Amino acid sequence: MTSAIHPDGGAGTIATGRFDPTRLKTRQLALIVQLDIHRSVLRAADAAHMTQPGATKLLRELEETMGVPLFERHPRGVEPTWYGEVLIRHARSVLAELRHAYDEVSALKAGLTGQAMIGTEVTAATNLVPQAVALLKKRFPQIRINIEMEFSEVLVQRLQEGKLDMIVARIRNPDDLAELHYAPLAEAQxxxxxxxxxxxxxxxxxxxxxxxxxxxxxxxxxxxxxxxxxxxxxxxxxxxxxxxxxxxxxxxxxxxxxxxxxxxxxxxxxxxxxxxxxxxxxLPFELDLKLGPAGIVTRRGDRLSPGARAMLQALREAAGFDTQGPDAESD
Missing domain, CATH: 3.40.190.10 (Periplasmic binding protein-like II)
Incomplete structure (x- = not known):
């Protein structure tokens, strides 16, 4: 159960002035994530590979830096405050990005290898996907690309089953959008x-x-x-x-x-x-056939391999999407 401490409750005073990120430590972020998982300082310290006194000190320093209490202490353990929940959410994102960065650097050091599994409907198979694959192979010739061409309905199912890393397809069932990230392309004529x-x-x-x-x-x-x-x-x-x-x-x-x-x-x-x-x-006939736009589709929350991420970036570049914007990767 979430703590009752709320930002409006005056439990702490947020430090004013310019925030200095150099005061934060990666170990502090890793610790609060483990505290959220285990709800125990002892178990969280063990999971973060540090001593309990060391964990207690890191948490106290982090709360001083932020100027608010991040966890409520109880005899049975700890629970995040509203402030803590906000910081934990961002800490998870920061740590995930650091893991991605490490994977990419390691892959580049070794000469990026691996494979990417992409599915496509017929229209994208003749232009967009070949352009993206040519772009990727120019950058990373060691990546093995597997391309499947099928109907959108089949591709969506194979993506959900984890048999494909990404697809270019139409999504007909709105319920699928809850677990898929969809970036629409221009509708085909x-x-x-x-x-x-x-x-x-x-x-x-x-x-x-x-x-x-x-x-x-x-x-x-x-x-x-x-x-x-x-x-x-x-x-x-x-x-x-x-x-x-x-x-x-x-x-x-x-x-x-x-x-x-x-x-x-x-x-x-x-x-x-x-x-x-x-x-x-x-033929001299106006065919009013609206199928809806296909799009680049990935699984939400899925962590792609370095090779698959490189393929996704090439696909987005070929489609003219912003590869640096907030929507540059799947959620």
Whole structure:
């Protein structure tokens, strides 16, 4: 139970004037964290590898520096005051940052090695992720990168299971945001594509009535694009296409498009190279398909390995995010 001592209760007077961080010791921060865990000076001192008198002295000096009581003493042990809870929270952050700094320095001394496991949906797989990987390998050629391309739903599950370090995906379930850190990217634009020279490409405009009877290539049922596509047809009170080929593989889809008169809804960015090469063309139709933005996703509170952190930084740089700001790493 938290102590009743509250900042408004006048239990202590906070020192005024400019704060001097040189008066704080790392051992003091480590001690108050252990005190919060064990609620006993003896057990906390043992966990912090110091004597009980030494721990008592460090705590007293820290309270004098801060000008407030940080713990209430009871016959059964100690409990943090409101002031103590604030300082403990920051002490944990400081110690975590120092551990990260040590890991990074050690990794750099040895020539950063290790691996990073990243998952991506198809749009990011054609541009953002390759840019980030190229940037990382230029800096740290010894890091081994494993890239998986899947639907967002699968990627989120694999991230939550700890099988991936980070993903570029959409989050459809708001409950997932409680345990995941999500930095949104710009939303992808979609269009209907067909082979170059397809009879429908030459038209000035197309209607849903003309498109519905075509042979469609669609993602399997349960995929976010398939769900949005189905919802769009239902809202327009149109019968769903019956002549359908299901595939989630971009190479398969683009090959089918090039060798037939099939059509497919696709994000513009991954198909751009095929259009530049003259293999595919967008149909003259405004496809109002809003899937929501994908984002760079990590687990909240997860401590990434040095290699994975380097991959995350490269990914954020490639996306144009601020790598030095408060949101530069997962929470």
């Amino acid at each position: 979609h269009a209907l594509f067909a082979r170059a020279g397809h009879p429908l490409v030459k038209r000035k405009a197309l209607s849903w009535d003309e498109l519905a009877p075509q042979t469609w290539i669609l993602p399997p049922k349960g995929n976010v694009m398939r769900n949005q596509f189905t919802q769009l047809f239902l809202e327009l009170q149109l019968a769903l296409p019956t002549d359908v080929v299901e595939s989630s593989s971009l190479p398969v889809i683009t090959s089918l498009l090039q060798m037939s008169d099939m059509i497919a809804p696709l994000a513009r960015e991954p198909v751009r190279p095929y259009c530049i090469a003259g293999a595919l063309e967008p």
